[in-house]
Amino acid sequence: MKQKNICGYRILGVLGKGGQGTVYLAQHEVLHRKYALKYAYGAERARLRQEAAVMKELTDRRIPYLVDQIEDEEVSVLVMEYVEGTNLKEYLKGRVPMEEDEALAVLQQMTEIVAYLHAQKGIVAHRDLKPENFVMARDGSLHLLDFGTALTGIESLRHKDLCGTPGYASPEQMNRGRSGTESDVYALGAVYAYLLTGIDPTLPPFHPPIPEECPEGVSDESRDFLRKALHPAPEMRPQDAGRLLQEIEKIQKRKKHLLSGVENFAYQTVLLIDVFVASVLVWLRYREMPAEWGECVCGGITILLLIWHILRTVLGPKERFVIAREWNVTYTSKEMWGL
């Protein structure tokens, strides 16, 4: 159906169709700027107003700003910033499965946007996170779209309704349970699993790939991360995207430490050469041949290796006994820390 032009906006084409209405690309007749217009009719109008209420509070550049809200007798229209770029789903086609570092970088960008939502005063939960709802702009930055199912306010976060996309939606969303920030965490986990494995969760059997399905090169930290983020019980997941971001940073730090593996290899190689040279020197001495210069070099390398080894043992990264801290909940009327 061709939409009518409204309030000075000329429709140029369809950008996308979703469960909460159709989004059109439109141009302002006076300013000649392009905008995204979301139309809703009948019962969908209330949902659109709710979307406007959520979006008007958001001021991050990675979220399209709300330009106008038009209410007609039969239609409600949201006028939003038009983000030019490629839909992340399209972008990922042929690029998944990704290398772990690359996948982490994409996930980090996505999580940063969601962390901004979760850090809002009224806490905003998007509840329909999936690659289709992200756009990669020309400068490579990600933008989050479609706040049709988003809710704000602590009370409203406990709405029981069916929302989200099968595969990315958390079990509590699919069972019409309470969904909030934990559901967003689940969806981000599902996206990460998709990036690592290339298995699309929106295809049957409609659940994200499990950590065991990840390729061999994927680190244990990433697998643990997936186990936590995709836990069926919402209270067992990291409670918001901010915490998820911390987990991502931990994995990245840990991966930096893995460089010490290369260091180890070099250390062991030099050690082997040193032992070999020492054996040759012993043999040469046994054969009564002059070998003083060789002894000095070999002794020097041995001492240097010994110092290196001691320093690495004392100062180097240690294996952490505690992998993660969870819960950390305290109910008290006491106001300040300490006595």
Add this chain to the structure above:
Amino acid sequence: MADFFAVLHECGGRKVNQDCITLQRMVTRKGTVSLAMLCDGMGGMDRGEIASGYVAERIGVWFYDVLPNVLKGGYRAGKVSKSLQRCLFRIHEDLREYGEQRGLHCGTTFTLLLLVGRCWQLFHLGDSSAYRLERRARRITFSHTQKGGLVKCIGIGRYYKPQEKRGRWIKKGDFLLTSDGLQRFIKEQDLYHALSRERVTNRTQAEKALSDLAKVAARRGESDNMSAVYLRCSI
């Protein structure tokens, strides 16, 4: 491993809730360790919420900073007990000194449950209670009261060694820690009935059940703070 927890933390008929609840959990290389603690700041004493909150804070620090070192070589209940008692003694001394300097009585009871794998270890001092919910609610703590008055607590008077209990759960282990405010007017069988596995399957239901129990206690005349922690454990 604890599946989920539910908490009740209500003022009851009082202005301030002097009870404090803390729940901590860490995932270690040798398994998951959880801690649930309920401190009942004493209503008759001044600034009960300070004492209860302070104990919870210090135990939280002990849990993350000291306990991992104790558990590194494997779980040994005796070592954990020694370490915790050392910490409790220091807390007691600090509270006592703080009270003496200001002419206050800062005291609190506590019930601390530690879950390491399938082993549980309980430390208790005062008139709060801990229950194991199996086929019935079985109280596993003493009440340190005499003629209705509390005789042992932390932060006031001499240091008392807490009551200690240990055990293992096989397939499932459900625990309930309650302050005296909740247990006074609620029978053990009512506690079990409200929180049985048939009735409660998730955190929301458990919190609703605890809230309902608090309402019943209030209707029966309870005016004290009411706090409780429910922990559901299974394989």
